[in-house]
Amino acid sequence: MSVLSAGRKRYVIVGNGVAGTTAAETLRKADAECQITILADEPYPLYNRIALPRVLKKTTLPERTIIRQLGWHADNRIDLLLETTVTRVDTEAKTVTTGDGRELPYDKLLIASGGTPNPLRLPGAAGTRGIYHFQTLDDTKAILARTERAKSAVTLGGSFIAYELTEAFRHRNIPTTWLVRGPRFLHRIIDEDGGALVDRLAREVGVETYYGEQGAEVQAECGDVAGITTHSGKRFSCDLVGVGIGLTLRTEFLKDTPVQVRTGVVTNEYLETSVPEVYAAGDVAEFFDVHIGAHNQMGTWNNAAAHGRTAAVNMMGGRQVYGEVPFYTSTMFESQMAAIGTTPDIRAGMEAISRLDLGAHVYRRLFFLEGRLAGAVLIGDIRVRRQLVDIIKSRQVIEPGEREKLLAV
Ligand SMILES: Cc1cc2nc3c(=O)[nH]c(=O)nc-3n(C[C@H](O)[C@H](O)[C@H](O)COP(=O)(O)OP(=O)(O)OC[C@H]3O[C@@H](n4cnc5c(N)ncnc54)[C@H](O)[C@@H]3O)c2cc1C
Known part of the structure; x- marks a missing residue:
């Protein structure tokens, strides 16, 4: 071990979302000397994901969503490696390998890799233009370009992302049909009464809603989406499709490690994983939630930020229980x-x-x-x-x- 690494802790963070960036910020505030490296496969420093619907509605500009400019990382001596994918972790050797073959040693590792949208696996969907997920700034820019010429949209999904797409399209005056597979929006959280209210709110602004409708096939014309058929035999013409059918958490690079992964990376209430010196935070963490005495996973901005803070404190040797209510x-x-x-x-x-x-x-x-x-x-x-x-x-x-x-x- 070099003299440098014996004295200066090496913190490696996978993911530059709000969880990873908040962790880096917390580490730097407490330790002026440590080495901090963030690995991120997107091309941007931290941006505000929750502002992306406003970009689609054109009430804010894409560049206004960036909340940590690159200069901030330089000023704080945080190495941010953009467009760099972590492909492998070796928890014995304590190294992280990237897609371009680099190997980075760590003393403490934070997994803050979030999730990736589930693809629309319908006949006719693969390779058809005009079908979009809504997770990243690049997704948002691509949808924004398409909305300039879209005449009608279909959105698929019964949760927040499908709602955000529906609301943004109708805000842009694109006639929109919202197809929900379940009996209502968020059917596992709200009951029939709540579903009736959401339906009324949607219809009052001109959105057409259908429940119990599942996409069966995508129709295309010259490579562009032209419509969606459902299992019940209905056909909806459209030239824009927004898909919000859930996330798969990004844990693929941990598959050769003993780090316990279920839906997400399993942690205790200190955000420690099953392997020493490895922590998880944000959407990807399936953390022990002291409020319910069971494991939990959250997809919210303030949960991810608070996770980042707690994980950083504990990576530095603290013993902070994560007890926020997101x-x-x-x-x-x-x-x-x-x-x-x-x-x-x-x-x-x-x-x-x-x-x-x-x-x-x-x-x-x-x-x-x-x-x-x-x-x-x-x-x-x-x-x-x-x-x-x-x-x-x-x-x-x-x-x-x-x-x-x-x-x-
Ligand atoms: C459109 C939209 C609207 C939302 N609205 C709200 C809202 O109103 N309120 C709210 O509370 N929450 C909202 N959310 C959810 C909220 O944005 C997330 O919960 C939060 O951003 C999660 O932060 P995170 O840091 O855990 O993960 P992420 O922000 O997902 O960041 C993880 C990063 O890690 C990168 N990464 C993953 N794997 C690798 C790898 N192998 N190598 C390198 N990099 C990797 C990813 O590319 C990503 O950039 C919204 C989300 C979206 C998409």
Whole structure:
């Protein structure tokens, strides 16, 4: 071991999203001497993924989403290797190998590699132009170019990404049909009442919605998408398709290691993986969530940032338990929505109570685990979200008679 590496810790981070970049920032603030390398297969420094829908709506410019310019990395002596894919990790030799054959040694490694969108595997889809995922800035630029000449769009998926695409297309005045395979939007989180409200909000702004409809085939003309047929035999003409059918977490480079991977990289509450000196943070982490006493995986910006901070503290020898309650806020057409903490898509067997005021466009559903508030979903009026986060954090048992009152606050 060289004198240099004996004294200066070498931190290697896979992924320059908000989890990886926040970890690097936290490390540098605490240790002026350490070596920090971030490996990233995209061509940009950290950009704001949650601003990408605004780029599609043309309410912000693509370049405005960059939130850490390259000069920031230089000023902080963080080596950012862009367009560099990590292909392999050797946890015995403590090295990371890149697609272009470089080998980087580490003392501590952070996996913050996020996820990649699931492809649309329908006959006729492969190679057809006009079908888009929505995950990266490059995806966004490609969709933006297509929307300039699109006459009608179909979106596929029952979750947030499909919603964001639907909302952006209709904002751009492109007639849009939204196909949801399940019985309603977020069907594992919101009940029929909530689904009815989302449907009303979508229809009020002119979106056509179909539920229980699954794509069966893509039709193309001269290589460009021309329509989608569903299993029930319906055909929807379109020249633009937006796909939001889930993410696969990026763990492929860990396959030869003993690092435990299930859906994501499994960690304890300190964000340590099953292998010493290897940590995981952000979307890719399947972390032990102290609020529910079970493993959890989140796809939210503030969870990823907070993971990055906690992982960095623990990589430096700290012992910080990750105990944040993440929440996701979004527009919901002309309204708003928030999903807070643990929801039934993550943890089965929670008790739920809900309230709908269809006329006022307000819906609230609360989830309880062992008598404690664990999560919530709000549509319309989301002002109460911080209060609910505090109640979740407090872990106070709420008697059945008191629970209904939370629907009214
Ligand atoms: C369109 C859109 C809208 C969203 N809106 C919201 C919202 O309103 N609110 C909210 O809370 N969340 C939202 N999210 C989710 C939020 O953006 C993510 O939860 C968050 O960005 C995850 O950060 P991360 O750092 O864990 O991973 P990522 O941001 O996914 O970063 C991981 C990076 O690692 C790179 N990488 C992966 N594998 C490798 C490898 N082998 N080698 C090198 N690099 C690799 C990836 O290319 C990527 O750049 C949205 C996401 C999208 C796509």
